[in-house]
Amino acid sequence: MAKVTSDQLGTEPIGKLLVRQAVPASIGILVMSLNVLVDSIFVGNWIGSIAIAAINVVLPVSFFIGALGMAIGIGGSSIISRALGADDKEKALQTFGNQITLTLLVTTVMVSLGLFYVDGLIPAFGGKGAIFDPAKIYYIIVVCGVPFLALCMMGNTVIRAEGKPKFAMIAMIIPSVGNLVMDYFFINVFDWGMEGAAWATTIGYVLCFAYVLYFFVSKNSELKVVWHHFRLKSHILKEISSLGFVTLSRQAVVSVIYLLMNNILFDLGGEAMVAVYAIIGRMLMFALFPVFGVTQGFLPIAGYNYGAHKYERVKESIFTAIKYAALMATLVFVGLMVFPAEIASLFLSNKPDMSAFELATNAFVLEHAPSAMRLVFAATPIIALQLIGAAYFQAIGKAVPALLLTLTRQGFFFIPLILILPNYLGEFGVWIAFPISDVLATLVTGFYLRREVKRDLDR
Template sequence: MANVSSDQLGSDAISKLLVKQAVPASIGILVMSLNVLVDSIFVGNWIGSIAIAAINVVLPVSFFIGALGMAIGIGGASMISRALGANNREKALRTFGNQICITLMVTVIMVTVGLSYVDELIPAFGGKGSIFEMAKIYYVIVLYGVPLLALNMMGNAVIRAEGKPKFAMIAMIIPSIGNLLMDFIFINVLDYGMQGAAWATTISYFLCFSYILYFFLSGHSELKLSIRHLGFNIVVLREISSLGFVTLSRQAVVSVIYLLMNNILFDLGGEAMVAVYAIIGRMLMFALFPVFGVTQGFLPIAGYNYGAAKYGRVKESIYTAIKYAAILATVVFTGLMIFPEEIAGLFLSHKPNMSDVELATNAFVLENTPSAMRWVFAATPIIALQLIGAAYFQAIGKAVPALLLTLCRQGFFFIPLILILPNYLGELGVWISFPIADVLATIVTGYFLKKEIEKNLV
């Protein structure tokens, strides 16, 4: 789990490198995902299941703005990895400086717009009925901290590109632990309700930002910026944008999916059905953490070796990453198929003297979540190929195939399916859309990845 210098990405054994890069990334994603999971459990138990639905409504907006930072971070990180592999440190520095400037500018504009249209955006994302007021409280407070979230996402990707996964892991752990502690204090001890949940999240963004700032200013980073690196460079920005657009498009599609799912499920079953999806959405973030960790660990290895023209190592990294991720995905799949009832029960309040409405909502959620969860995760063992395949094209700077394959699963297949199937199958049509999209996207990605390997990695 030790950090590596960037040149070791081109010399150490691939399996050893992947473990060094993926284990810290997996732990960081695990802790961050556990934060989301436990945060939802706290909110569900201490405030109520409608509160979970309210947070689920706000996620698409804050998620998208935060994703701007992630997109800029991953787009620039691909450039930095390849620049370091080609021993072009000046390009790496220019890239990082431009990442900082564009992240600040874009996210501040987005937050300003987001706060100006609060009452229109919340209902559009499914915040209707009794969900609206709780969602509005959470939305306004969290949005103030979202520029910090974007900077955190961007900085974390750069830290990984330098071959410092241990620091990236710590940057993810600090806000997660901080958020849970703040949750306990603000919600359980001080009884601040949704305001407490929102402030806990916003403070966690600040804690993460403080640590990332420390990393870059304290001498741990290889990227020593000067003022001249902070000016906008059109050539650099164009490449960051083209590669970052892949990640941004993926996250934008996720936001659109939340919007569609919240509205479709509200129409099918009201607030309780939105709560079912909120629980499943948390599990989608949490359960696949080891697969996402392998994907994150794979990116700098593939990018560096491609930049150094070591194509045999690139091909080996693809096969090794797919193998590791597939094994982990199968383990996750097994657990979710066996324990869905127990998982659903964790999110529900067991406090005494609940109202009839709360009791009815809990009963509905507990009855409907397990079967939905089994359908949603039915194709989990095969998604490793799709995720690694799409990540490969992004790592080597091929923006167009990376974009198309990234959008393939959720954009090209899943969204049309959830717009069509519920009209004939009701809520079942929503849930079976997940595995159908996974299978179709994996077939398409496997075809294009095989062609790429045979043509360019020989």
């Protein structure tokens, strides 16, 4: 593999650079998303549709703890990108050391709390009725492995901040492939059921951690921390926290949305309706992988060039990223509008020995999921502007506007809509809240991004 250094972020043509950064990020996100997707298909076909709903209940809790690592990673990586752009290597090293210490401390505390309150958390997130028992089995095993996930997510963003997207891609691929292989053996061959699905996921996290650790202790990384870098520094923690709080807030809102959606939909249609949302949730993770890949590729480019005061390159990176992401989003939109029924059917078992309850659940899902999917993704072509716009403020270290714009879609618009619309429109009100919030958030983000570019970069 050719030697790649961070200073190329400030010299290569933006279009070429964005492709070099975004394609590996997209592939990594694709493989991770495929992991979630295929994992759900395996679970649905080999265990049952209620098992998919059970995993959907656990995901917001485990993902929130894992997102602590991502928040610390993205917050610190913004500092690292700008420090490398300004040729301040010591600040980059100190930041990375503080990221490691902080991730270990915070996730250990959160996992301990999560295990202590397990019996209250699962019903709160919609794990009721037949969903509770399989959800608890999956939760206990997976949450124990989440600190490894948090360290992987933190390390992955730092790898990308160094300008080494191929290594970051491999780090994302390893747990996904490991999980799917273990799924086959633990669920299908050994018939371990939910325990098998949980252990497969946890082992995937550990494999990812092993690779990320290898990257940083090998010659591939520019960031060689020593013991004094691990000592927490208040000014670095403050900057990591202010920028990382954007990512953490976004994931916290996602967890709240899962809590609200699972409970609202359970009241509207029971376990089967939660299973419909579980499929929609998997597609929200999977289908937008190229857009998220462009966003991930954009972050270090914008951060590095902003730190180096190359404002024309920053501006070019914004518009190029929006263009590429919008094209990807439109292609995704077309596929989802044309094949929603076929997509939904992939998640459902066709075993000959299914119970009457499982048969009824599958029939309900096939009836409701296609129309729900079309509504949820109706505004997909325009979301590129919202995602890139919010990411720009995070990349350049402006935490407050980054936080507000990140929360605009899901926090300020979507949550109020799903609390209000179902009271008048029932199930339709839940699904129509998605495109309405997408449109409103994109309008707000476009306004603030345009104003920021004119004021800060046109000089």
